[in-house]
Every structure is written in structure tokens, then in C-alpha cells.
Amino acid sequence: xxxxxxxxxxxxxIQRYSHITLAHGxxxxxxxxxxxxxxxxxxxxxxxxxxxxxAVMQFPQGRLAFTTDSYVVHPLFFPGGDIGxxxxxxxxxxxxxxxxxxxxxxxxxxxEEGLPLETLQRIVHSMRRAAxxxxxxxxxxxxxxxxxxxxxxxxxxTAGIGVIEHALEINPQQVKVGDAVLINGDIGxxxxxxxxxxxxxxxxxxxxxxxxPLADLVMALIAGGVEIHCLxxxxxxxxxxxxxxxxxxxxxxxxxxxxAIPVCDNVKGACEMLGFDPLYVANEGRFAAFVAPKDKxxxxxxxxxxxxxxxxxxxxxxxxxAPAVVMKSQLGAMRIVDLLxxxxxxxxx
Amino acid sequence: xxFVDEYRDPAAARHFxxxxxxxxxxxxxxxxxxxxxxxxxxxxxxxxxxxxxxTLVHGPGCPVCVTPVEMINKAxxxxxxxxxxxxxxxxxxRVPGSQRDLFSxxxxxxxxxxxxxxxxxxxxxxxxxxxQVVFFAVGFETTAPNNAMAVYQAKRxxxxxxxxxxxxxxxxxxxEAILSSLDNQVEGFxxxxxxxxxxxxxxxEPIAQKYHTPIVVTGFEPLxxxxxxxxxxxxxxxxxxxxxxxxxxxxxxxxxxAAKKILAQVFCPGPRVxxxxxxIPDSGLHLTxxxxxxxxxxxxxxxxxxxxxxxxxxxxxxxxxxxxxPHECPAFGVRCTPEQPLGAPMVSNEGACAAxxxxxxxxxxxx
Numbered sequence: 001x002x003x004x005x006x007x008x009x010x011x012x013x014i015q016r017y018s019h020i021t022l023a024h025g026x027x028x029x030x031x032x033x034x035x036x037x038x039x040x041x042x043x044x045x046x047x048x049x050x051x052x053x054x055a056v057m058q059f060p061q062g063r064l065a066f067t068t069d070s071y072v073v074h075p076l077f078f079p080g081g082d083i084g085x086x087x088x089x090x091x092x093x094x095x096x097x098x099x100x101x102x103x104x105x106x107x108x109x110x111x112e113e114g115l116p117l118e119t120l121q122r123i124v125h126s127m128r129r130a131a132x133x134x135x136x137x138x139x140x141x142x143x144x145x146x147x148x149x150x151x152x153x154x155x156x157x158t159a160g161i162g163v164i165e166h167a168l169e170i171n172p173q174q175v176k177v178g179d180a181v182l183i184n185g186d187i188g189x190x191x192x193x194x195x196x197x198x199x200x201x202x203x204x205x206x207x208x209x210x211x212x213p214l215a216d217l218v219m220a221l222i223a224g225g226v227e228i229h230c231l232x233x234x235x236x237x238x239x240x241x242x243x244x245x246x247x248x249x250x251x252x253x254x255x256x257x258x259x260a261i262p263v264c265d266n267v268k269g270a271c272e273m274l275g276f277d278p279l280y281v282a283n284e285g286r287f288a289a290f291v292a293p294k295d296k297x298x299x300x301x302x303x304x305x306x307x308x309x310x311x312x313x314x315x316x317x318x319x320x321x322a323p324a325v326v327m328k329s330q331l332g333a334m335r336i337v338d339l340l341x342x343x344x345x346x347x348x349x
Numbered sequence: 350x351x352f353v354d355e356y357r358d359p360a361a362a363r364h365f366x367x368x369x370x371x372x373x374x375x376x377x378x379x380x381x382x383x384x385x386x387x388x389x390x391x392x393x394x395x396x397x398x399x400x401x402x403x404t405l406v407h408g409p410g411c412p413v414c415v416t417p418v419e420m421i422n423k424a425x426x427x428x429x430x431x432x433x434x435x436x437x438x439x440x441x442x443r444v445p446g447s448q449r450d451l452f453s454x455x456x457x458x459x460x461x462x463x464x465x466x467x468x469x470x471x472x473x474x475x476x477x478x479x480x481q482v483v484f485f486a487v488g489f490e491t492t493a494p495n496n497a498m499a500v501y502q503a504k505r506x507x508x509x510x511x512x513x514x515x516x517x518x519x520x521x522x523x524x525e526a527i528l529s530s531l532d533n534q535v536e537g538f539x540x541x542x543x544x545x546x547x548x549x550x551x552x553x554e555p556i557a558q559k560y561h562t563p564i565v566v567t568g569f570e571p572l573x574x575x576x577x578x579x580x581x582x583x584x585x586x587x588x589x590x591x592x593x594x595x596x597x598x599x600x601x602x603x604x605x606x607a608a609k610k611i612l613a614q615v616f617c618p619g620p621r622v623x624x625x626x627x628x629i630p631d632s633g634l635h636l637t638x639x640x641x642x643x644x645x646x647x648x649x650x651x652x653x654x655x656x657x658x659x660x661x662x663x664x665x666x667x668x669x670x671x672x673x674x675p676h677e678c679p680a681f682g683v684r685c686t687p688e689q690p691l692g693a694p695m696v697s698n699e700g701a702c703a704a705x706x707x708x709x710x711x712x713x714x715x716x
Contacts (some may be wrong), residue, residue, distance in 0.1 A: 199465060272353060275698055331362050331571055333394020335708045340687075 020115040025145025035143065038117065042124035043107075043131075047139040055139035057104060060163050065100030067091060068159035076119065076153050078197040080189070080208030081284070083156055084123035088130035089213045089284055090235070091160040096215035097231040097287065099170040099222060100162030102134055107141040107158050112151030123154060134213040136160070162215075166222050172249035174229040179318040180296035181254060182289045184217060184303050185210065185311035186262035187239050191281035192270045207266045212285030217308050224302045227292035234286045240279040240337045242288055243325045253321030256337070257328045260315045276344050279327075279337060290318065356570030357393070365575035366398045372582050376402040378534045379581050380527070380671050382520060383541035384411030384699025385569050391704040393571045399578070406534065406671035409523050410541050412488040413440050413697030414669060415623045420487075420516045421446035423651045427483050427514065428459040430649065434477060435514075436470035437485035439463045444696045467499035467513075474503070474511040483645040486513040491543045493517045493634055494608035497615035500636070500643045512645040515636060518621050520544050521552050522632035527670055528560040535671055537581040539567040539574065542596045547612075549604030553592045566594040615640050624693055625666030663692035668701055675705040682710055 023030045040049060047055035071087040081089075088105065095102040107127065111120065131138055190209040195201065214233065221228060230250070232242045239261070247254045263271075263278045271278045285308060291299045296314060303309030325337040381387055387407045390396055396405055409415050425446050428435035435451070442451040442461060455461040460480075464470050467484045474482035486496040496513060503511040520541060527535055540553060545566045553564045563584035567577030576595050584591060594600055603609075614637070621633025636644050646652045662680045667673040675681050675694070685691040687703060694700035 201465070268353065329393050330357055331359050331393050331395070331398065333397040335392060335394050336710060338707050338710065 018117055020111045020113055020117065020120065020145055022113050022145055022147065025111065025143065031143065038121055039124055039141065039143070042121070042128045043138040043141075044128075045137045045139050047137070048141065055104070055106075057139065060103075061165070063164040065095050065098045065162040065164055066159070067094040068157065069094060070155065070157040072152060072155050073194060074152050075194075075197050076123065078209055079193045079206055081211035082123060082126050083154060084126035085130040086211050086284060087156040087158045088127050088134065088136070089211050091158040092130075092134045092136060092213045092215050093233045093284075093287070095160050095162035096213075096218040097170075097233050098162075098164065099166065099168055099218065099228065099231065100164045101219060102136045102160055102162040102215050104139045104161045105131060105136050105158050106160075107138050107156060109141070109143045110151055110155040110157075111143065111145045112153050113145055113148040115153050120154065123156075130213065134215055168222065168228055170228050170231055172230050172232075172246045175246060175250035175252055175290050175318055176229060176292075177252060177318050177320050178293045179229055179290045180293055180299070180314055181243070181256065181316045181318065182291065182296070182299055182303060182312060182314050183234070183239065183261070183286055184214070184289075184309040185286055186264045186267070187234060187283055187286055188263055188267040188271065188278035188281035190284040191238065192267050192276075194282075196270065201270075207264075207270065210283055210285035212308050214285065214287055214308065217303065217306050218287075220302050220306055221289065221291075221299060224298060226295045226299045226302065228289060228299075229292065230290040232288050234283040234288060236282050237340070238278070238280040238282055239286075239288065240277070240325065241339055243337070244339045246288075246290070247325050248323045250318075251323050253319045253323065254316060254325045255319050255328070256316030256325065258330045259328075260313050262311050262313055280340055280344055288315075293317070353570065356568070356572045358572065361572050362398070362575055365572065365579050368579045369403065369575070369582055370400050372579070372586050373400055373403060374586060376404070377536055377582060377585055378404040378406050378671075379537045379539060379578060380406040380408045380535040381539040381567070381574070382408040382410040382524065383544070383569075384414065384697065384701065384704075385543075386410070386539060386541070386567065386574055387701050388699055388704045389569050389571060389574055391708045395571055395574055403578070403582070405578075407668065407674070407701035408527070408538075408671055409623060409626065409669040410489065410520065411669075411694065411697050411699040411701070412492070412518070413444055414665065414693040414700050415518055415626070416441070416444070416487050416516045416693065417622045417624045418445075418447055419622070420514070421450070423646065424461075424485050424514055425449065425451060425454050425459075426651060427645060427649055428454045428461040430481070432479065433481045433483060433649075434460045434462060434473060435483050435485060436462050436464045436467075436473060438465075438487065440696070440698050441485055441487055443690075444693050445690060467496045468502070471499050471502060471508070471511060474508055475506075478510060480510060481648065482511050483514050483649075484511075486515045486517060489518055489520055489541070489544050490547045490612070491541075493616060494547060494605070494612050497611045500615050500640050501611060503643060504640065512643045512648050513636065514645040515616075515634065516621075517616065517634035518623060519618065519632050519634065521556060522629045523623065523626070524553075524556055525560075526626065526629045526632075528556070528562060530670065532670075532672055535562070537563040537585055538565070539577040539581065540564050540592075542566055542568040542573065542599055545594070545596070545600040545604065547605050547608045549602050550592050550594055550600065551602055557590050557592050561590040563590050564592045566592070566596045566600050568596045568599060623669070625663075625669045665692035665694050665702075668694055675702040676709070678702070682706055
């Protein structure tokens with residue numbers, strides 16, 4: 001004891017841990033060390049660096065859009081993306097769907113005890129890259145650690161604030177009979193890519209998620225003067241669920257044409273094999289736009305000239321009738337495209 | 350997409366529709382045996398293209414629909430055991446047992462897992478030597494060979510913690526049961542192409558002759574189905590009753606010999622109760638004595654059927670025998686929905702009620 005020298009520094013520096021421990025969420029030096037060595041260097045924002053209880057920002061002129069979403073994807077890394085970039089894209093896209101330019105994000109991590117630090121590092125750097133790509137800053141955050149077995153590696157919540165700098169009202173109530181319905185590309189890739197990764201299904205040609213930030217594309221439509229009535233990203237539940245929600249919210253009938261809905265062959269093949277309908281499979285980089293009929297071609301042209309809209313298509317229009325989505329099949333017959341009662345489940349045979 | 354798009358070609362579909370219209374001289378009823386065909390018919394709107402005097406009757410070919418409540422109850426019993434893992438294809442988890450479904454059991458802590466193949470269940474068994482892993486072996490002759498292979502493999506590996514809860518059913522005895530019933534309305538059959546891909550179609554020939562009923566082996570794409578209907582109508586109009594196989598890209602007369610061999614080694618025919626229909630002799634597959642060690646019912650002491658309270662309002666029996674259409678059920682879409690199903694045909698991906706609910710609920714007229 002005579003040689004004991006008191007030190008205020010952490011006796012077990014974070015470098016000695018290769019995995020998240022409960023102590024990393026304890027609010028002590030180890031947690032501070034995790035934030036200092038992993039999270040701050042990745043996000044590096046002046047607001048975040050202050051580690052204040054809340055970020056204080058100068059707000060520009062315009063209306064405010066505010067959203068939040070949580071991400072529980074498994075596996076954490078999948079072809080075409082990971083939970084980190086997804087958590088940024090998802091919230092940025094939610095803001096974009098109200099016509100907002102995304103500005104700031106918050107991030108909440110719920111880490112499971114035992115998570116490799118290297119995994120967390122990959123995730124936060126992926127988030128940073130995605131945020132840079134979208135021109136957003138991660139300005140505030142939170143980290144908690146839960147017991148092993150009580151999480152799925154990492155859960156992420158992101159909230160976002162954006163500014164609406166134009167006069168358009170973009171929401172389902174603005175949808176009008178005659179509106180054209182467009183999508184910015186082929187559907188179903190994200191859901192199939194994640195499921196293939198999760199279940200170890202191997203398809204001959206790898207299917208990559210379409211996870212992408214859509215704000216730039218939406219801003220291009222707005223800048224181009226397109227009279228947008230409604231936007232909706234085609235996430236969980238896919239195109240079919242998104243259109244149903246809008247049909248019911250706007251009390252209109254949405255008529256789509258199966259032949260106009262792009263589905264890449266890989267996804268089509270995987271869906272055939274599993275008994276899935278690509279209309280219901282999740283996307284993370286696709287959205288539907290409801291635009292005034294006069295701007296249909298203009299919107300198509302703007303979408304098509306953007307890398308994230310290269311596969312754009314005019315898939316249908318809004319009609320009078322009972323709130324529903326109807327689809328003309330490729331054989332010319334009409335059918336209902338309804339909401340599913342739950343997730344699609346792989347069939348027996 | 351190769352091997353899909355060419356079987357959904359609108360011009361070719363119109364050709365078959367014209368052929369059917371020009372051949373049909375009076376009202377006819379044809380049963381598509383498989384629920385996959387039912388879904389294709391309703392999803393692609395094939396019945397809308399066909400003459401109204403042709404009635405397409407939906408058959409019992411949905412493995413989820415015909416699995417009796419008692420078997421669901423047994424699966425639930427197993428999933429509730431603390432040292433057991435029940436593995437199943439996804440669509441069985443939503444089917445209600447007498448009290449609850451497997452999803453509810455899973456939410457309450459029971460270990461019920463969705464797998465994509467019985468071989469995945471084998472992997473789970475290898476990885477969990479202290480747990481009894483049971484695969485819910487549901488389905489027709491299509492899925493049975495895979496399940497037979499899983500048991501065969503388990504025996505080779507001396508895997509003592511793996512077993513099958515067997516609920517397999519076979520198509521030909523059900524066809525005979527339908528044709529011999531007093532209220533039968535079926536004049537011709539579209540046989541299930543994937544069943545025939547395994548079993549061939551020779552066993553259908555005595556049925557076609559005995560009941561003077563044409564049977565056409567049919568796939569699942571729109572053109573397959575339209576072609577099957579066209580050939581069936583042609584036979585009826587000409588007074589013939591033969592087995593025809595236009596589905597030559599998948600089906601050979603004797604089927605898949607390797608699959609039949611493993612089936613014969615692991616399973617033997619026996620009586621089986623069909624939901625809504627009742628017991629049909631020799632319509633089920635049961636583990637042979639050599640493989641009885643892998644029978645989950647024996648292993649868990651579930652051989653005695655758990656009593657089931659059938660939902661009194663559900664007319665699934667009439668629907669599965671082709672006597673009634675889903676929308677003729679007073680509960681359809683009102684008290685029976687996919688969220689709160691009264692019977693299995695509203696649950697399954699291949700159930701006739703689910704197909705009508707999903708694609709036709711708002712329609713005033715269904716075929």
C-alpha cells in the first residue's frame with residue numbers, strides 16, 4: 001500500500017474492453033470513455049461536443065418538421081447497408097416526406113452487453129457517412145446498456161428536425177382525384193436483402209438493400225416547381241400498405257397498373273420462391289409521390305434524371321370511389337390490393 | 350423473368366380464354382385442388398376473364414386449412430414444454446387452436462420458431478442437445494419428402510432430440526371423398542402440379558375412370574391454369590374422362606422417383622382427419638415403425654387427441670369440399686377476418702377465404 005498512487009483516470013481504459021459491458025452504461029468514467037473515444041470522434045459536431053443536456057441551434061426561416069423512429073433491424077449489417085445508415089436514412093426520409101429539408105438529428109443507442117466495440121464503431125461511422133451525405137448533423141444523443149439477452153446487439157432511435165421553406169402543403173389530405181402516382185424505382189429490395197441475410201438464404205445474384213436518403217430527390221421536385229400533394233416512403237408494409245394508408249386518409253380510390261410497377265428479377269424470383277408479394281415488401285429508398293396531373297411528366301423527368309430516381313415510374317392515378325387501392329393485373333383484370341393482417345409469412349409449399 | 354413472365358403473357362391468356370368460351374356449351378364446375386391455384390385465380394383475376402357459366406370450385410388443397418384443430422393444439426402443447434423447441438413454417442403460427450395460436454404461445458414465452466426447411470430444424474436440434482426439437486410436419490406430398498429426409502438424416506446421426514409432429518395428408522383419397530359425396534358438384538379437376546411433380550399422375554388414372562371425371566395436371570401460373578381449364582372443358586364437352594398432363598415442364602408420369610423412395614421408406618399411409626371434412630381412410634402419412642422413434646406425439650405422450658371446440662359458425666368444411674364459396678358464409682369479412690379468423694381458410698396464404706378477403710372483399714360478385 002505504501003507504493004499506492006491515487007489516480008483519477010479510469011483504471012480500466014476502454015481500450016482494454018473489446019465488448020460493451022454493463023459498466024459502459026453506468027454513467028461513470030467508462031461510459032464517458034466510450035462517448036469520448038467512439039461516439040464523439042465519429043459524429044464530431046460542435047453541439048454534440050459540448051455534451052450539454054440539449055443542443056441549442058439557430059433556427060432558419062420556415063416551418064418546422066419533427067419526427068422520430070426506432071430501428072431494430074436484424075442482422076445489423078446486410079447487403080447494401082447497416083442499422084446505422086438505415087437509422088439516418090429512415091429519419092431523413094420521414095422529414096423529406098413532409099417536404100422538409102432535414103437539418104439536425106438526435107441519436108439514442110440501446111446497446112446490449114457483449115456487443116463488440118468494433119461493431120459499434122462500424123455503425124457510428126456508417127451513421128456519420130449517411131449524415132454527411134444528407135447534409136444533416138447529429139447534434140444530441142444518449143446511450144444506455146442493457147443486460148445480455150435483453151437486446152439484439154444495438155437498437156437505435158433517431159429523431160430529426162427539418163425546415164420547410166416552401167408554401168406547399170404535403171400530406172394525405174391534399175390528395176385529389178386525378179393526381180398522378182409515381183414511384184422513384186423498383187420495389188422490394190430492402191426487405192428481401194435483409195431477410196436473405198437474416199435467414200441465410202442465398203440467391204444466385206445478391207440482392208442489395210435500396211436504403212438511401214431521399215431528401216435531395218424531394219428537394220429537386222420542389223425546386224422544379226412540381227405541385228406535390230403527398231409523399232410517402234414505402235417502408236414497412238411496402239407499396240401496398242403505403243397506398244392503402246393514403247387512400248383511407250384521403251378517402252379516395254388509388255388505381256395502379258401492375259405492369260408499371262418495377263420489380264427487379266432477383267426480387268421477383270425470391271418473392272416467387274418464398275410466396276411473398278413484392279407489393280408488401282419493405283423498401284428504404286423508395287417513395288410514392290402524388291402530384292397534380294399537369295405536373296406528371298415534369299415530376300417523372302426530374303425523378304428520372306436523379307441517380308436515386310433512375311427507375312422512376314408513373315404507376316397510377318387517384319380516382320373517385322370507395323377508399324381502396326385497386327390494381328389492374330398484367331392480364332387486364334382488376335383486383336383489390338389490401339392491407340395485410342400482419343407480416344408476410346413464408347408459405348408451406 | 351425467365352420461367353415466369355412467359356406464363357403470364359396477356360396475349361396467350363386471351364387465346365386460352367377464347368378457346369374456353371368457344372368450347373363451353375353449358376354450365377360446368379371445375380375444382381382446382383390446390384390453394385395455390387385458388388390464390389393465383391383470384392390474384393390474377395382469371396375468373397373475371399372466364400364465362401360466367403363456368404364455376405371454379407375451390408378444393409381442399411391448402412395444408413394449413415385442412416390441418417385439424419387437434420394437431421394445432423398438440424403443437425401448442427409441445428411449444429409450451431420448457432425443454433422443447435417447436436419449429437414450423439410461418440403460416441402455421443397464426444392458425445388458431447382451441448384456445449390460442451402459436452404466435453400467442455411464443456409471445457408468452459413458449460419456444461416456437463419459424464424455419465424455412467425441416468433441415469433448419471435439424472440444425473437447431475444439433476445446436477441444442479438439451480432441448481427436444483420438434484418440426485411440425487404439415488403439408489401434402491409436396492413437403493413430405495423433405496420431412497422424410499430430415500428424419501432419415503436424424504436417424505443416421507443418432508439425433509435423439511429431434512422428432513416430427515406429423516400432419517401430412519395425401520390428395521387422391523380426398524379427391525375420391527369429394528367425388529363420392531352425395532352433394533358433389535365437381536365435374537372435373539385441376540390436379541395440383543407440385544404434388545404431381547413428386548408423385549406423378551398414374552395414381553389419378555383409376556379415379557378419372559371410376560368417377561368418369563377428367564383430371565388435368567396444372568401448374569400455378571395464369572397460363573397453366575387457363576390451359577388446364579381449357580383442356581378440362583374440352584374433355585367434358587367431348588365426354589372424355591382422362592388424366593392429361595400439360596404441365597410437362599415439371600411433371601413426369603411417375604414423378605420424382607428419389608422423393609418417392611424416401612417417402613416410402615419413412616412414411617406409410619394411414620387414416621387422417623381433415624379439418625372440416627372428417628377422417629378419410631389412407632389419406633394421411635404416418636411414420637413407419639422403423640422411424641416411430643421420431644414421432645413427437647409418442648415422445649410427448651400426445652397420441653390421444655386433445656379435444657377441440659370447433660367454431661360453430663365456420664363453414665370451412667363446405668368450402669373445402671367445394672360446396673360453398675367464401676363469400677356465401679355469413680361470417681365472412683364480418684365476424685371472420687384474417688385478424689380474427691374463425692377457421693383456417695381465413696388464415697393461410699393459400700386459404701380460399703383469405704384469397705377472397707384479400708382480393709375480392711369489395712367486389713359485389715365473385716366467381
